[in-house]
Amino acid sequence: MAESIGQKTAAADADWKSTACILCECNCGLEVELGGAAGRNIVRVRGDDAHPASQGYACEKAHRIDFYQNGPHRLTKPLRRRADGTFEEIDWDTAIREVAERFRQVRDTHGGESIFYYGGGGQGNHLPGAYGGVTRKLLGSIHRSSALAQEKTGEFWVAAKMLGGYSRGDFEHCEVGLFLGKNPWFSHGIPRARVTLRAISRDPERCLIVIDPRRTETAELADIHLQVRPGTDAWLLAAMLGVLVQEDLVKHEWLAEHADGLADVLPHLANIPVAKYCAITGVSEELVRKAVRRIAAAKSMATFEDLGVQMNRHSTLVSYLHKLLVLLTGSFGKKGANYIPATLVPLAAGGEGGGGAPKLSPVTQSRIIGGLTPCNVIPDEILTDHPKRYRAMLVESGNPAHSLADSVRMREALAALDLVVVIDVAFTETAKLAHYVLPVASQYEKAEATFFNFEFPHNYFHLRRALLKPEDGLFSEAELHARIADALGELPADAVATLRAAWQEGRKPFRDAFFALAGGNPKILAIAPALLFRAIGDLLPEGAAEGAGLWAVCQIAAQKNPASLARAGFTGDPFDAADALFDAILSSKSAVVFAVDDWEESFKRIGTKSRRVQLAIPELFDELDGLATEAPPQADADFPFVLSAGERRSFTANTIIRNPEWRKKDVEGSLRMHPADAQKVGVGAGGRVRLTTRRGSAVVPVELSDRMQPGHVSLPNGLGLAFPTPEGPRVAGIAPNELTRSEDRDWVAGTPWHKSVPARIEACA
Ligand code: SF4
Known part of the structure; x- marks a missing residue:
């Protein structure tokens, strides 16, 4: 496998343990070898051939996953903030009792709806969201968000x-x-991307089309950029x-059959x-027409839009x-x-x-989409002094002080809350502003999984087992909640015992016992x-x-998708069927195929009222028509x-690796x-150079690249994280959100315009 890392040696196969990479939504199946002084280091990594989606594929990032698992960034004891802003270690009984009591006070005084929940898991740990849901429901918390609501x-x-x-999109088979x-x-974002x-x-019979201002590595492979x-x-x-319309x-015929x-x-x-x-776009009309004619002539087209357009102007319209x-x-x-996949958790x-x-x-009064506040x-x-304002926040596997637009304002907001509790493996930028920090087991010290299961016609789920016991004194989010x-x-206790x-x-x-309990007490669910x-x-x-909750x-999945299962x-x-699936998930080393579909199944999953495609979204017509008179983004003086x-x-x-040394090159993020x-x-x-936006200013190193258009510059994501060293915290690179503003956002979904921030650049002496 071209992108696989680490070499297989039959003699040592027994030493390899199955798990997954947690650095992007693909969650490629991995096999790893443990070693180091205490046997707790992930010393070798290779793609897992038995994983049905990634099939042995893994990119270079997975190779350095030990930088996440081990290091001085790991927290081992609950922390409570003192009046002077410093933190003290406390024991678990005190931490749990005080956190529960303080949330209860907020709920009883201002209502559970004033308790906001942020996070619930990164790309490879979605089980905390399920267990965190228990605490949310018990507190009456109905408002929440995660990074999805800025993407x-x-x-x-x-x-x-x-x-x-x-x-x-089915990129494996598309024309x-x-x-x-x-990029x-x-x-x-797709299995075995490269x-x-x-x-x-x-x-030569297929065609790759890329829409991107940069000449990316993907654009270099494209037939049409x-x-x-x-x-x-x-x-x-x-x-x-x-x-498409003017050339008819x-x-x-297809539309008459399927769409209104x-x-x-x-x-x-x-x-x-x-x-x-x-x-206006700077792309030749001839090339645009060529691309559209190629698409229209194709037997099939698979598509994928991502943050380059979703964190940009007119993003919902796009x-x-x-x-x-x-x-x-x-x-x-x-x-x-394109298809609609079966889901375990949608x-x-x-x-x-x-x-x-x-x-x-x-x-x-912003739109809440998919349950998420923008x-x-x-x-x-x-x-604000609005009586319905959020008063407390529970942050779980998330770092809003770093990851959301306008970090300065976000920090101000967190500081204004009556209570902030952070659940994380590390002392994050958000943890610094919390009243309590509750450390948990790492993603390799408990059973964990992703619900980003988007494949078709075979769809997969991977419950990866704990590779290691948690560090002393730590346990998983399941235990914590x-x-x-x-x-x-x-x-x-009686329900537990039953x-x-x-x-x-x-x-x-x-x-039978579970449904009898649930029938007698709605709180059981x-x-x-x-x-x-x-x-x-x-x-x-x-x-x-931690896989227990998957029962x-x-x-639910068996009731919803019986034919696929x-x-x-x-x-x-x-x-x-549900019990058999649960057993298969528990016993599988790699991933389980939980759904097999035929292509027609997508039509059955159309969930509009009429069960047909709805082409018109009238709320967006004014914005679409308005492009004719709108001034496109212009450079200003x-x-x-x-x-x-x-x-x-x-x-x-993502930002779960805090040690800047994990990056093999460009440690400071040019x-x-x-x-x-x-x-x-x-x-x-x-x-x-000094890079200045309407929100902030920073000094950054420069990398020359003709992949960029003149007038367009880029900073990498995920930098500017504090990492503890004996000399004090080391912060490598610039956190991009020190330079972004929260008011620069889409009017429909509130998603930010991070990909087109007006900026000024001056050489430093
Ligand atoms: S593609 Fe994503 S999940 Fe797979 S190895 Fe690379 S970073 Fe990890």
């Missing part, structure tokens, strides 16, 4: 309206692959749809001035235009096109409201994950305790550059700029 919620909103479900604002070479990209690129000016994606997509390349609303949409596309819009391009060309519900679903949340946030409005929901539930007096005894009798007695963990966690195979997940071999009545704040590079991922710009500014490679 994907615009797309979720559009998908909910048009399809009633979240769709993905045309289209990436919008995405899978480094950001991945293998798949090369396969499309090398096949639409190198759009930063921030003008909406004009480009509108021009593409203009070509629309798939009328074509007559409402066409007037907004029929008169688009294609030449004018292409000029998501809409993207989906129109997919649907007007019938690129849905067939091999090589993390990527989301119309307005959702997950028990209201439709609007209490103070700013990240950019969180400070406005706190820094069970203890909090106990402290709140809400984890009935379920525990029933489990030992067999699967059927167990589910609210606390189900913690109850299951307490009752059967330690009865599960070694290292799988309920399997029951049956095709995957989980047959019988849904209860038996004070801020002549466009900064892309947070670029995914070879050694950037500002990439075109050589012509550097010359104008008067700086050479490795020189330093």
